[in-house]
Amino acid sequence: EPEVTQTPSHQVTQMGQEVILRCVPISNHLYFYWYRQILGQKVEFLVSFYNNEISEKSEIFDDQFSVERPDGSNFTLKIRSTKLEDSAMYFCASRDSGWNTGELFFGEGSRLTVL
Amino acid sequence: GESVGLHLPTLSVQEGDNSIINCAYSNSASDYFIWYKQESGKGPQFIIDIRSNMDKRQGQRVTVLLNKTVKHLSLQIAATQPGDSAVYFCAENREMDTDKLIFGTGTRLQVFP
Numbered sequence A: 001e002p003e004v005t006q007t008p009s010h011q012v013t014q015m016g017q018e019v020i021l022r023c024v025p026i027s028n029h030l031y032f033y034w035y036r037q038i039l040g041q042k043v044e045f046l047v048s049f050y051n052n053e054i055s056e057k058s059e060i061f062d063d064q065f066s067v068e069r070p071d072g073s074n075f076t077l078k079i080r081s082t083k084l085e086d087s088a089m090y091f092c093a094s095r096d097s098g099w100n101t102g103e104l105f106f107g108e109g110s111r112l113t114v115l
Numbered sequence B: 001g002e003s004v005g006l007h008l009p010t011l012s013v014q015e016g017d018n019s020i021i022n023c024a025y026s027n028s029a030s031d032y033f034i035w036y037k038q039e040s041g042k043g044p045q046f047i048i049d050i051r052s053n054m055d056k057r058q059g060q061r062v063t064v065l066l067n068k069t070v071k072h073l074s075l076q077i078a079a080t081q082p083g084d085s086a087v088y089f090c091a092e093n094r095e096m097d098t099d100k101l102i103f104g105t106g107t108r109l110q111v112f113p
Helices: none
Strands: A005-007 A010-013 A019-024 A031-037 A043-050 A053-057 A065-068 A075-079 A088-095 A110-114 B010-014 B019-025 B032-038 B045-051 B056-058 B062-067 B072-077 B086-093 B107-112
Touching: A005 A088, A010 A019, A019 A031, A019 A088, A019 A110, A043 A065, A043 A075, A075 A088, B010 B019, B019 B086, B019 B107, B032 B062, B032 B072, B045 B056, B045 B062, B045 B072, B072 B086
Parallel strands: A010 A110, B010 B107
Antiparallel strands: A005 A019, A019 A075, A031 A043, A031 A088, A043 A053, A065 A075, A088 A110, B019 B072, B032 B045, B032 B086, B056 B062, B062 B072, B086 B107
């Protein structure tokens, strides 16, 4: 069964450092997302991406965050200068088309720990 | 404001019994609802969805009920199995306005023998 894959599974970084989280969405999917989940809390939307541009972002997704699809398979989330409160599990998700037909598939997440 | 919340943080059921997980939402404009299952260390996994023009939808061993009058959503799992143990989230979406899902806080389902 096709799946969304994420790397790394766990990253520990110092506050102020840049972090890049990588995702390989399902190959025929067109819509890509990042969500995050702080330990014990809700899953929160960060950003959606379609046709090589951000289609929607939340208030969490400030200037420290960016996303990129550098090639035909990867989708990355960059945090330029990490803060302690960025510690969370980050989930990448993808779907193939509009809501009428497209189930959202999540990866297994990248755990980010900021010290 | 927007909110999707769950009534119970933990639900314990005996194997073979039916489980009912509840969710309340506050935005009457929401028109698409999804239940996700999250096992420890994994990402959310789609279980079943329902649109606001329906009040019931059935899958394999699962049924989702939507009561728009009281803005309530429930997930029923028949003959609960140990493999059903996980955290269950409801999520909502307003399809015409936005692409994002708003998740609830989650209910942990524990199945004991």
